[in-house]
Amino acid sequence: MSGWLVVAGLGPGNEALVTPEVTTALAQATDIVGYIPYVARVAPRDGLTLHPTDNRVEGERAAHALEMAAAGRRVVVVSSGDPGVFAMAAAVFEALEAGPDTWRDIDIRVLPGITAMLAASARVGAPLGHDFCAINLSDNLKPWELIERRLRLAVEADFAIALYNPRSKARPEGFARTLGLLREACDDDRPILFARAVSTPEEVLTIVPLSQAKPEMADMRTMIIIGSSQTRVITRAGAPILYTPRSVI
Amino acid sequence: MSGWLVVAGLGPGNEALVTPEVTTALAQATDIVGYIPYVARVAPRDGLTLHPTDNRVEGERAAHALEMAAAGRRVVVVSSGDPGVFAMAAAVFEALEAGPDTWRDIDIRVLPGITAMLAASARVGAPLGHDFCAINLSDNLKPWELIERRLRLAVEADFAIALYNPRSKARPEGFARTLGLLREACDDDRPILFARAVSTPEEVLTIVPLSQAKPEMADMRTMIIIGSSQTRVITRAGAPILYTPRSVI
Numbered sequence: 001m002s003g004w005l006v007v008a009g010l011g012p013g014n015e016a017l018v019t020p021e022v023t024t025a026l027a028q029a030t031d032i033v034g035y036i037p038y039v040a041r042v043a044p045r046d047g048l049t050l051h052p053t054d055n056r057v058e059g060e061r062a063a064h065a066l067e068m069a070a071a072g073r074r075v076v077v078v079s080s081g082d083p084g085v086f087a088m089a090a091a092v093f094e095a096l097e098a099g100p101d102t103w104r105d106i107d108i109r110v111l112p113g114i115t116a117m118l119a120a121s122a123r124v125g126a127p128l129g130h131d132f133c134a135i136n137l138s139d140n141l142k143p144w145e146l147i148e149r150r151l152r153l154a155v156e157a158d159f160a161i162a163l164y165n166p167r168s169k170a171r172p173e174g175f176a177r178t179l180g181l182l183r184e185a186c187d188d189d190r191p192i193l194f195a196r197a198v199s200t201p202e203e204v205l206t207i208v209p210l211s212q213a214k215p216e217m218a219d220m221r222t223m224i225i226i227g228s229s230q231t232r233v234i235t236r237a238g239a240p241i242l243y244t245p246r247s248v249i
Numbered sequence: 250m251s252g253w254l255v256v257a258g259l260g261p262g263n264e265a266l267v268t269p270e271v272t273t274a275l276a277q278a279t280d281i282v283g284y285i286p287y288v289a290r291v292a293p294r295d296g297l298t299l300h301p302t303d304n305r306v307e308g309e310r311a312a313h314a315l316e317m318a319a320a321g322r323r324v325v326v327v328s329s330g331d332p333g334v335f336a337m338a339a340a341v342f343e344a345l346e347a348g349p350d351t352w353r354d355i356d357i358r359v360l361p362g363i364t365a366m367l368a369a370s371a372r373v374g375a376p377l378g379h380d381f382c383a384i385n386l387s388d389n390l391k392p393w394e395l396i397e398r399r400l401r402l403a404v405e406a407d408f409a410i411a412l413y414n415p416r417s418k419a420r421p422e423g424f425a426r427t428l429g430l431l432r433e434a435c436d437d438d439r440p441i442l443f444a445r446a447v448s449t450p451e452e453v454l455t456i457v458p459l460s461q462a463k464p465e466m467a468d469m470r471t472m473i474i475i476g477s478s479q480t481r482v483i484t485r486a487g488a489p490i491l492y493t494p495r496s497v498i
Contacts, residue, residue, distance in 0.1 A: 016273070019363065021265035058495075084370045086495075090378030093492040097483050104485035110371035114268065114361045121333045122359035129339030131399055133382035133408060142497040150380055150406045157402040159382060234346050236353035243342040246307075246335075248391040 005069035005106055007089045009082040009113015010041055014199035017114045025076050025111060033065045034078035034088070042078065056140075058088060062095035069106045082115035086136045086164045116223040117162035120195035123205055125234075125243040127193060127225045132160040132244075137178065139171050151178060155185045160231060160244055163224040175224075176215040182226065186210055191233055193225040193242055194218060207233060207242050254318035254355055256338045258331040258362020259290055263448035266363045274325050274360060282314045283327035283337070291327065307337060311344035318355050331364035335385045335413045365472040366411035369444035372454055374483070374492040376442060376474045381409040381493075386427065388420050400427060404434045409480060409493055412473040424473075425464040431475065435459055440482055442474040442491055443467060456482060456491050 006025045011017035026032070031049045032042045039052035053061050062077070069075045079087035089110050096103050121128045133154050139147060154161050166175045182190070188211040196204040196219070206217065210226075218224060230248060234241040255274045260266035275281070280298045281291045288301035302310050311326070318324045328336035338359045345352050370377045382403050388396060403410050415424045431439070437460040445453040445468070455466065459475075467473060479497060483490040 011268075014270070016270035017268050017361070019260075019266050019268060021263070024265070082367050082371075084367060084375040084377050086378070089371070089375035090492055090495045093374055093378075093483065093490055094494050096490070097481070104483065105487070108490075110375065112266070112363045112367045112371040114363070115367065118331050118333060118361045118364065122331075122338070122361040125342055126333040126338035126359065128333050128383075129335070129342075131382070131384045133380070133403070133406075134377075135380045141495045146497060150408070153402045153406040154382070157382075157399045157406075159399070232346070234342065234353070238354075241342055241345070241357075243339055245343050246339045246390050248395060 003069040003072040003074060005065055005075045005108045006111055007077045007079065007083045007092050008111040009079050010038060011114040012081055012116050012119040012199045017199060019113065022111050022113065028074055029076040030073045031068055031075045032078060033061055033075060038078045038080055058091035059095055062092040063099065065092065066095055066099060066103050066106060070103060082113045083110055084112065085115045085134065116198060117225065119198045120193065120223045120225060123195065123198060124193055124207065125241040127227055127231055127242045127244055128160050129246060130160065130228060130230060130244040132162060134162045134164065136164045137174050138165040139174060144171065144174065148181060151181055158228045160228045161226040166218040166222055166224050167220055175218050179213055179215060182210055191227040191231055191242055195223045197221050198223060207240055252318040252321040252323060254314055254324045254357045255360055256326045256328065256332040256341050257360040258328050259287060260363040261330055261365050261368040261448045266368065266448060268362065271360050271362065277323055278325040279322045280317055280324045281327060282310055282324060287327045287329055307340035308344060311341040312348065314341065315344055315348060315352050315355060319352060331362045332359055333361065334364045334383065365447060366474065368447045369442065369472045369474060372444065372447060373442055373456065374490040376476055376480055376491045376493055377409055378495060379409065379477060379479060379493040381411060383411045383413065385413045386423050387414040388423060393420065393423065397430060400430055407477045409477045410475040415467040415471055415473050416469055424467050428462055428464060431459055440476040440480055440491055444472045446470050447472060456489055
């Protein structure tokens with residue numbers, strides 16, 4: 001069996017953020033599997049079959065990729081950002097674990113990518129320069145109560161907090177609740193970054209104090225970073241810098 | 250003033266994980282600043298001055314880089330991994346904020362890289378596939394009591410936990426204490442990943458249940474990932490797979 005399966009991270013959107021390791025895997029592939037806009041980032045060529053699929057079919061998509069690899073194809077499952085952060089890698093391993101034993105012999109590799117929170121952080125400074133956490137705000141796959149509990153504990157631990165998928169289609173009020181919870185626990189001037197479409201031509205970066213943050217500032221393409229109590233804003237003629245010092249004072 | 254300052258992430262060690270954006274910046278630089286082993290990763294060439302410095306001089310190194318950029322040089326400060334995660338970006342902004350007002354006019358950019366936890370995660374599967382946190386276990390810049398408090402809250406939140414710098418030179422017993430704390434709060438079979446020198450020829454990946462984890466399994470080149478209560482190990486003829494499912498059961 002000469003097939004293999006690679007789960008590759010394409011980074012946040014800018015092609016200059018795709019690692020050479022991923023570029024090489026894409027060049028060797030016979031099949032590309034993934035969500036439509038991510039597959040669209042791979043140039044068509046002879047001998048390459050593109051398999052774009054809709055969102056919310058991660059399980060079927062993963063099983064299809066495993067089937068093709070088991071049949072000898074060289075398959076790349078593409079994710080935005082890093083495939084291991086709220087993306088396709090976990091879905092592939094769920095399918096592998098639930099599937100036939102022979103799938104465990106597949107040559108399978110995960111290739112990391114620049115995940116959205118690190119791209120967003122870099123664009124404004126270094127808000128994740130001290131201890132931090134990453135929470136998926138979508139309640140498609142976990143109860144909202146657990147999300148809220150994690151948010152409260154993350155604030156208590158004084159982590160900077162990166163929020164992925166802040167506007168769940170299933171429960172759009174989740175981020176409004178998050179802001180309410182933060183207002184109970186944090187000072188009014190706690191800085192919040194809204195980073196939309198990071199690294200693309202549509203990029204918009206907005207830093208506001210908690211008191212001015214509004215639910216409608218986030219959409220499905222927005223990454224949010226909530227500063228810790230130590231996070232600082234440096235004002236200057238150019239865009240402000242947001243960063244968290246290394247030391248705790 | 251035509252100088253600029255870039256803070257660039259070189260990734261965990263493998264050159265195939267360096268982004269094209271970083272490669273371009275290195276090619277345009279007149280000066281490379283950083284810790285000795287990271288500067289050694291940049292090939293010498295005419296017109297390029299290398300400024301390798303010892304560890305624990307981050308503040309002076311950052312100020313030197315800012316001075317040179319203000320004087321018109323094209324300076325790249327190199328970090329391992331991602332410069333915004335327990336690396337040089339925060340040190341540069343600390344120096345900038347404390348320095349002369351004119352430094353605020355410097356053209357300064359942070360270029361993200363593949364941070365160690367994402368490289369380690371990818372090498373074994375997807376242990377960070379659900380909510381997670383990253384904690385620097387070094388107590389050089391924060392009190393140990395705060396680290397311990399964060400660890401307890403992170404376990405209570407049921408995050409997967411990535412530990413950077415697990416063996417502080419100043420307090421080598423920190424990781425032993427961490428294991429003691431985890432044993433009080435977690436089941437014996439909680440999986441722990443020790444990922445040493447990830448992506449390099451010296452890479453060693455070890456997955457053990459908490460009951461078998463020992464302090465001496467970590468050194469300064471080791472990244473540790475502690476699974477959440479949901480993290481699973483898939484056994485097979487090849488290396489085991491460690492991953493955290495997307496759904497909470």
